[in-house]
Amino acid sequence: MGKKNGTERIGSTQERLPLSEILELNGISRRDFMKFCTAMCAVLALPAASAPRIAQALDTVARPTLVWLEFQDCAGNTEALLRASNPTVAELILDVLSIDYHETIMAAAGHQSEETLARVVKEQKGKYIAVVEGSIPLKGDGVYCCIGGRSAVDIAREVCGNALATITVGSCAAFGGIPAAHPNPTGAVGLKDAVPGATVINLPGCPLNPDNLTATVVHYLTFGKLPATDSLGRPLFAYGKRIHDACERRSHFDAGQYVEQWGDSAHRKGHCLYKMGCKGPETYNNCPTQRFNEKTSWPVGSGHGCVGCSQPLFWNTMTPFYRRLPNVPGFGVEATADKIGVGLAVATAAAFAAHGVIAAFRHGDDSEGKGED
Amino acid sequence: MAKIVIDPITRIEGHLRIEATVEGGRVSDAWSSSTMFRGIETILKGRDPRDAWVFTQRFCGVCTTVHAIASIRCVENALKVKVPPNAELIRNIIIGIQNVQDHVIHFYHLHALDWVDITRALKADPTKTAALAASISDWPLNSAAYFKGVQDKLKAFVGRGRLGPFANAYWGHPAYKLPPEAELMATAHYLEALEWQKDIIRIHAILGSKNPHPQTFLVGGMAIAIDPDSQSALNDDKLTEIRLLLRKARAFVEQVYIPDLLAIASFYKEWAGYGGGVGNFMSYGEYPQDSSGKPEMLWMPPGIIVNKDLSRIYPVDHKKISEYVDHSWYDYSAGQGKGLHPWEGETQDNYTGPKPPYQFLDTERKYSWVKAPRYQDMPMEVGPLARMLVAYASGQKDVRKAVDGVLAKLGVGPEALFSTLGRTAARGIETLLIAQQLPVWLDRLTANIAGGDLAIHNNELWDPASWPAEVQGYGWHEAPRGSLGHWIRIKQQKILNYQAVVPSTWNASPRDAKGVRGPYEAALVGTPLADPEKPLEILRTVHSFDPCLACAVHLLDAVGNEMVRVRVL
Numbered sequence: 022m023g024k025k026n027g028t029e030r031i032g033s034t035q036e037r038l039p040l041s042e043i044l045e046l047n048g049i050s051r052r053d054f055m056k057f058c059t060a061m062c063a064v065l066a067l068p069a070a071s072a073p074r075i076a077q078a079l080d081t082v083a084r085p086t087l088v089w090l091e092f093q094d095c096a097g098n099t100e101a102l103l104r105a106s107n108p109t110v111a112e113l114i115l116d117v118l119s120i121d122y123h124e125t126i127m128a129a130a131g132h133q134s135e136e137t138l139a140r141v142v143k144e145q146k147g148k149y150i151a152v153v154e155g156s157i158p159l160k161g162d163g164v165y166c167c168i169g170g171r172s173a174v175d176i177a178r179e180v181c182g183n184a185l186a187t188i189t190v191g192s193c194a195a196f197g198g199i200p201a202a203h204p205n206p207t208g209a210v211g212l213k214d215a216v217p218g219a220t221v222i223n224l225p226g227c228p229l230n231p232d233n234l235t236a237t238v239v240h241y242l243t244f245g246k247l248p249a250t251d252s253l254g255r256p257l258f259a260y261g262k263r264i265h266d267a268c269e270r271r272s273h274f275d276a277g278q279y280v281e282q283w284g285d286s287a288h289r290k291g292h293c294l295y296k297m298g299c300k301g302p303e304t305y306n307n308c309p310t311q312r313f314n315e316k317t318s319w320p321v322g323s324g325h326g327c328v329g330c331s332q333p334l335f336w337n338t339m340t341p342f343y344r345r346l347p348n349v350p351g352f353g354v355e356a357t358a359d360k361i362g363v364g365l366a367v368a369t370a371a372a373f374a375a376h377g378v379i380a381a382f383r384h385g386d387d388s389e390g391k392g393e394d
Numbered sequence: 395m396a397k398i399v400i401d402p403i404t405r406i407e408g409h410l411r412i413e414a415t416v417e418g419g420r421v422s423d424a425w426s427s428s429t430m431f432r433g434i435e436t437i438l439k440g441r442d443p444r445d446a447w448v449f450t451q452r453f454c455g456v457c458t459t460v461h462a463i464a465s466i467r468c469v470e471n472a473l474k475v476k477v478p479p480n481a482e483l484i485r486n487i488i489i490g491i492q493n494v495q496d497h498v499i500h501f502y503h504l505h506a507l508d509w510v511d512i513t514r515a516l517k518a519d520p521t522k523t524a525a526l527a528a529s530i531s532d533w534p535l536n537s538a539a540y541f542k543g544v545q546d547k548l549k550a551f552v553g554r555g556r557l558g559p560f561a562n563a564y565w566g567h568p569a570y571k572l573p574p575e576a577e578l579m580a581t582a583h584y585l586e587a588l589e590w591q592k593d594i595i596r597i598h599a600i601l602g603s604k605n606p607h608p609q610t611f612l613v614g615g616m617a618i619a620i621d622p623d624s625q626s627a628l629n630d631d632k633l634t635e636i637r638l639l640l641r642k643a644r645a646f647v648e649q650v651y652i653p654d655l656l657a658i659a660s661f662y663k664e665w666a667g668y669g670g671g672v673g674n675f676m677s678y679g680e681y682p683q684d685s686s687g688k689p690e691m692l693w694m695p696p697g698i699i700v701n702k703d704l705s706r707i708y709p710v711d712h713k714k715i716s717e718y719v720d721h722s723w724y725d726y727s728a729g730q731g732k733g734l735h736p737w738e739g740e741t742q743d744n745y746t747g748p749k750p751p752y753q754f755l756d757t758e759r760k761y762s763w764v765k766a767p768r769y770q771d772m773p774m775e776v777g778p779l780a781r782m783l784v785a786y787a788s789g790q791k792d793v794r795k796a797v798d799g800v801l802a803k804l805g806v807g808p809e810a811l812f813s814t815l816g817r818t819a820a821r822g823i824e825t826l827l828i829a830q831q832l833p834v835w836l837d838r839l840t841a842n843i844a845g846g847d848l849a850i851h852n853n854e855l856w857d858p859a860s861w862p863a864e865v866q867g868y869g870w871h872e873a874p875r876g877s878l879g880h881w882i883r884i885k886q887q888k889i890l891n892y893q894a895v896v897p898s899t900w901n902a903s904p905r906d907a908k909g910v911r912g913p914y915e916a917a918l919v920g921t922p923l924a925d926p927e928k929p930l931e932i933l934r935t936v937h938s939f940d941p942c943l944a945c946a947v948h949l950l951d952a953v954g955n956e957m958v959r960v961r962v963l
Contacts, residue, residue, distance in 0.1 A: 043550070048543065086556075093432050096407045097455020100606040103499075104592045119556045124404045128507045128563030130933055131400035137562045158431075164745045167429040168409055169401045172750040199434060199452045206433030206743070228455060228606055283612060283851035289619040291626020313604035314596045323603030324627070325610045325617035328448060336449070341442035 039080045064236040064311060065248070066258045078243035086149040088141055089123040090180060092173040093166050093200045093209055094155025097228035098190040099125045104314055105231035118150075118238070124168075135169045142183050150238070151184035153177065156193040156200045157215040160208030174215050181219040186247060187212060188222050190234060192330055195223035195254070202336035213254065222247050223254035227330035230311050233259040253333065255305070264301035264327050267309040270294065288324060298343040299326030306331040395422065398926050399754065401429070403936055405504040407456040408943025410902065412936060413757055414918060416926050424911075424918035424932075426902050427755055427762040428943045431723075431743065438892040442858070443469045443884050444613045446892065450880065451607055453894065454942055458606040459492045459598070460873035461894065464880040469613045472867025472882055476685050478849040481615035483839040484601055484628075486681050487636070488608065489871075490832045491597045494643050496874040497778070497825040498651055500940045502580075502587040505818065508934045509658050510580040511570040512560060516552065518578035520545055526575045531653040535586070536579075544582040564928040571661050580658065583650050594643040600632050615851030620843055633840055640836060644829040655822040656803055659815055666806050669814030669935040671917035672773040675699040675780035676900070678710060678879070680872035681831075693831065694872060697784040698769065702812055704787040712736075712868065712879065715895065718766040721759070721904040723747060731907045733768055736868075736881045736893050741765075764943075766906040767895050775913045776876025776900045777939060779820040783811065796823045814917070817938040858887035873897055875942050898942045914939060 044054055058072040058079070065071075091099070120126075122138045129137060141149055155173075158165035163172030181187040189212050192198040200209035213221045224233050237256055240248045248256040265271065273279070274293040281287060281296060295302070304327055308319040321327055329339035401411035409430040415423045438449055447465035454461060463485065470477060477485075520542035527536035551557075572580070595605045601618055602608025610617040621627035679689055679696030689696050689709075697707040716733030719726055725742045726734065734740065746760050755761040768774075785793035800819055801808060810816055855861060866883040876897030883891040903912030911919070914936055921931050 043554075048547070091409075093430060095452050095455035097452070097458065097606045100455050100458065103588070104595065104605060119558045121556075121558060121561060123559055124402050125407065126503065127404050127559040127561075128512075128565075129561065130402065130404045130563075131929070133562045133564075133928075134402060134404055161745055162749055164747065164750065165431045166409065167750050167752075170399075170750060170752045175750065199437065199449065200432040202437045202449075204436065206436045207431060209432070227452065282853050283615065283617055283856070284619055284849060284853070289621035289624050289627045289848070291624065314592070314599035317596050317599035318603045320603040320609040322626075323599075323601075323610050323617070324619050325603060325612075328609070336437070340445055342445045342448060343442070 041076075041080050061236055061239045064232050064258065064307075065240055066261075075239060075243045079239065085118065085185065086141055086145050087118045087120050087152060088138060088149060088180060088184075089120060089152040089154065090176065091124050092153065092155035092157050092168075092177070092194070093207070094191070094193060096125055096154070098154045098194075099123070101228040101231045102190075102234065105235060121149075132169070138180065142180055146183045148185055150241075151181045151187040152234075153181065153187055153189050153194040153212045154191055156197045156209035156211060158200065158207035158209045159215065160206075165207040165209075177212060177216050181212060181216045181221075184219070186220040186222065186241070187216075188224060188234065188237060189213075190224050191228050192225040192333075192335065193227075195225040196333040198227065199336055201334070220247075221254055222250060222256060224259070225253075225255065225331040225333075226306060227328075227335075229331075230259070230306075230308065230313060232311050233307070251305070255331070259307045259311075260305045260331065262305065262307065264304045264306055264309060264321070267307070268301055268321055269309060270321060291324075294321055294324070294326040296345050297326050298341070298345055300329035300332075300335075300339045300342075300346065301327040302346055303339070304329040304332055304335075396926060397754065398929060400929055400932060403933070403941065405507070405933075405937065406941040406943065407454060408898075408941070410936070410941050410943045411755070412914070412918070412932060413755060413761075414929070414932065416923055419923055421918050421921040421923060421932065424915045425755070425757040425761055426764070426904060426912055426914040428764045428902060430943065431763040433743070435741075435892045435894065438889050441889050442887070443472075443882060443889050444856075444858075446882070446889060447611050447613070448609075450892075450894065451611075453896070455606045457492070457496060457873050457875060457942060459488055459602075459608060460871055460878055461880070461896075462608070462611045463489060464869045464871040464873075464878050464894070465882075466611050466613050467869025467871065468867050468880040468882045469869070469884075470867070471687075471869055472865040472884055473613070473855050473861060475614045475852055475855050477615055478847075478852055479685060480620060480839060480842055480847060481850055482682055482685060483835050483842070484616050484618065484850075486835045487832060487839070488598060488601055489681070490828045490835065491594065491640070491643065493874050494647065494825050494829050494832070495591050495595050497821050498587055498647065499591050500821065500874075501651060501655065501818070502584045504940070505937045506580055506584060506658075507563065508930060508937055509570070509662060510572060510577050510584075511565050511567070512548070512577060512581045512584075513552075513565045514570070514572075514574045515578040515581045516545065516549060516574075518545065518574035520578070523575040523578045526657075527579050530657050531649045533649040533653075535582075541578055541582055544585065545578060548581065564930045567928055567930045568924050569930050572658065573661075576657060576661070580654060583654055586650065587646070590642070590646050594639050594646075597636050597639050600636055601628070612851055614853065614856060615849075618850065620848045620850055622843060628843075633836065633843075637833065637836060640829075640832050643832070647825050647829040652822055652826055655819065656800065659804055659819060662815060663804065663806065665815040665934065666804075666810035666813045668921050668931075669817070669917045669938060670812045671775050671913045672911070673700075673702045673812065674769070674772050674774045675783050676710060676769060676774040676776050676877055677781045677784040678870040678872055678877045680781075694781055695785055695788045695790060697788060698774070699780075699783055699787060700772065702809075704783065704808070707784060707787050714770045715879075716768055716771075717895065717899075718768065718906040720766070720907045722762050722765045723760050724765065733771070733907070736879070736895055739881075739893050762902075762904040764899055764902050764904060766903045766912060767900050768906055768910075771906075771908075773903060773906070773910060773912055773916070774877075774900050775939075776897045777817070777821075778824040778874075778876075779811065779817045780876060781872060782820040782823055792827055793823070796827060814935045814938040821940070861887055875940050876900060896942075898939075901939045902941060902943060914941075 058075040163174040166173040189195040196211045278292040279296045312319045329335040403410040411427040413425045447462040450461035450465040521538045523541040524538040598605035619627040679692035681693035868881045871878045881893045901913045
């Protein structure tokens with residue numbers, strides 16, 4: 022869309038130095054910048070040949086304002102942002118984005134901070150990006166979360182309703198997360214349910230992988246549109262594959278080699294955690310390939326099962342965390358991943374319904390998450 | 395008399411609001427309010443106790459390990475599970491590096507801008523800045539060229555006309571007193587610390603798979619296997635990487651954080667006279683040196699100090715803890731005016747505040763989602779200052795030496811500790827001591843592994859079918875922000891009741907039944923305010939506690955729960 026019509030490109034109203042020049046000023050070489058663009062290609066699942074295109078786009082597009090709202094949150098996604106890999110350049114990208122409002126890091130306080138937010142909404146209506154962390158309580162007129170005397174839902178309607186787009190970071194903002202876990206004492210919901218009219222892209226996870234946030238923003242700047250998503254609003258470049266299918270322990274699953282006890286020899290050798298309750302077969306995210314903290318590790322890699330934290334209502338559907346997913350006859354070397362997936366999904370859905378915690382959340386095994394409600 | 399409101403208090407975790415009255419240029423009274431509530435303890439009821447740590451970890455993403463630790467400890471206490479020494483050492487390393495990283499982030503990214511006016515760093519002479527830095531530290535980066543580079547970066551940033559997160563702050567406020575060179579030095583280290591913190595916390599990723607929210611905790615041990623002959627377990631490669639990161643952590647603390655802290659503090663000595671607070675201090679003690687669970691085997695000692703009297707240390711008895719709701723948005727079935735022990739704790743949320751949007755809260759009545767915990771009816775301050783005071787008064791040699799050294803450098807007496815400045819200094823001292831101790835735990839872990847001990851988890855009671863029908867327990871932890879306790883009652887393998895009394899509940903407490911102020915509130919009274927429109931001085935004192943409000947607010951059991959009995963350690 023925005024590629025043909027320049028006026029629709031985000032941030033195009035601001036005249037600024039090309040990013041590469043700003044980076045040069047900040048001591049980042051052209052070479053580092055290209056390395057960053059190539060890394061972004063990897064996260065976005067694009068061929069490395071796309072790097073020059075990303076570089077060109079980042080260079081010519083002026084970057085818009087970003088405001089980061091925190092509601093019923095634990096600041097875990099904010100902390101994740103502080104640990105972002107590709108740090109120097111990524112942080113600069115975010116710096117160049119101009120983060121005008123973020124309670125945890127901003128210097129201003131009290132009404133001076135709220136003035137800043139109001140100014141962005143007024144003066145840059147329809148041009149800024151909103152990032153939302155934390156769920157929004159709807160019960161009791163929203164009294165369970167107030168900032169500056171205003172309820173979270175009131176703030177979200179105004180700020181996200183007037184934004185170019187809203188990116189939810191973490192499962193709370195995307196789907197309600199832990200405050201919405203049974204019995205949801207405060208009537209907490211995700212952003213899309215609180216502000217149905219907003220343009221939203223969901224980056225769930227508890228917390229999200231910050232590389233996926235950077236990649237989403239870069240995708241936006243490069244192609245002038247939001248990345249393609251599954252039916253849950255999650256970008257396919259990050260959430261298009263099951264953890265199980267990209268897992269480094271997958272060969273042990275196929276070979277029937279399982280950890281039976283914490284610390285046993287199978288655990289020490291890195292065998293499959295399926296029997297210890299791993300939810301990888303039910304979870305869509307790029308943890309196995311993207312990893313965390315500069316690609317140091319990820320939960321299954323370190324020896325604990327996946328808890329399914331990027332799935333809606335995982336606090337209800339994936340618990341108890343140490344109970345293995347319903348046993349499906351026939352898995353092992355001869356069964357294909359997809360057959361197992363179908364079997365697991367159906368059996369899990371039945372188990373959830375029987376458990377009576379919530380309605381089953383998955384009806385099929387579409388790898389893009391279609392069919393989930 | 396004017397009433398002012400600061401909402402949101404930024405550069406903290408969570409949603410905090412301060413209302414204060416001002417008379418004659420000073421704060422005459424103050425009210426601390428938390429304006430966010432999630433109800434995680436209600437959500438825990440009926441669930442598998444082995445899952446609880448994953449839930450409670452989400453109390454907070456900043457002190458991201460602490461509620462996981464307290465949770466597994468309370469379940470282990472209830473089930474009488476002994477944790478293998480390797481798991482205990484790995485936990486100590488995870489806890490220790492969390493404290494080091496969290497305290498440094500607090501100093502540079504959450505607190506420093508209360509003392510450092512970064513806009514004046516533009517006026518500094520980089521050569522003089524390098525000379526100043528060289529006079530306090532031999533940190534290799536501190537050169538004139540380096541500071542010039544930072545200043546140029548800052549100039550380019552300001553020159554682009556958008557200050558981003560630094561916009562609209564209290565810059566130019568008369569209470570800022572540093573020379574421009576110190577401002578430039580601190581600004582450079584603000585940026586350096588941002589890089590450093592993400593590097594050293596990779597220790598959590600190595601031992602815990604990721605940070606925030608590491609995911610290798612287990613009731614009974616840890617889920618990271620140990621095997622020197624496996625790539626998929628904790629091996630020598632990974633231990634070496636941790637050793638190098640610990641070295642990096644310690645170097646920055648010794649050569650950057652502590653010198654900066656002392657240099658900045660020396661320009662603000664009058665803040666040793668403000669922000670004193672309630673004068674009572676509590677620490678549960680931390681870092682078990684073995685699996686005995688005995689208080690005397692904790693590296694940091696437990697204890698209570700009353701009314702600033704360092705000549706007496708009282709033991710901590712959790713039966714003397716109770717929580718009031720007279721000024722909090724909850725009801726008690728037996729009515730107001732009485733405190734309830736966590737065992738008998740009940741919480742029915744009942745918001746009676748103004749309907750949003752509102753201008754002021756009704757501070758005469760109920761005004762916060764935080765309850766008012768009291769120890770023998772006394773408010774308690776918890777956190778690094780409390781821990782250092784308890785260790786100091788207990789005569790711990792390392793702490794005595796470090797504290798006396800800092801006091802001598804600043805040319806102040808021990809009474810200066812009871813203040814905003816003392817709180818900020820104590821956090822630095824603690825960071826230094828932990829950074830120096832961490833390699834000791836790593837050495838012990840390495841020695842265990844070298845001796846053939848690969849045990850990481852005690853499986854005996856992993857299967858819930860092996861549990862008694864009813865058990866209860868509690869787990870204590872000294873988190874970066876202070877004393878944290880989780881209480882659990884388990885019935886038929888399920889959580890019957892769960893409660894957390896957390897550091898910021900103690901510190902951010904509203905008034906109790908007798909109208910006695912909580913620590914933030916008490917500390918703010920008497921604070922000078924040069925400009926009530928820009929209450930920078932209030933931020934200094936509130937930030938000196940390192941507030942963490944998402945942690946502080948929690949909801950307990952539903953109505954009508956029977957009394958919970960907890961087995962004492």
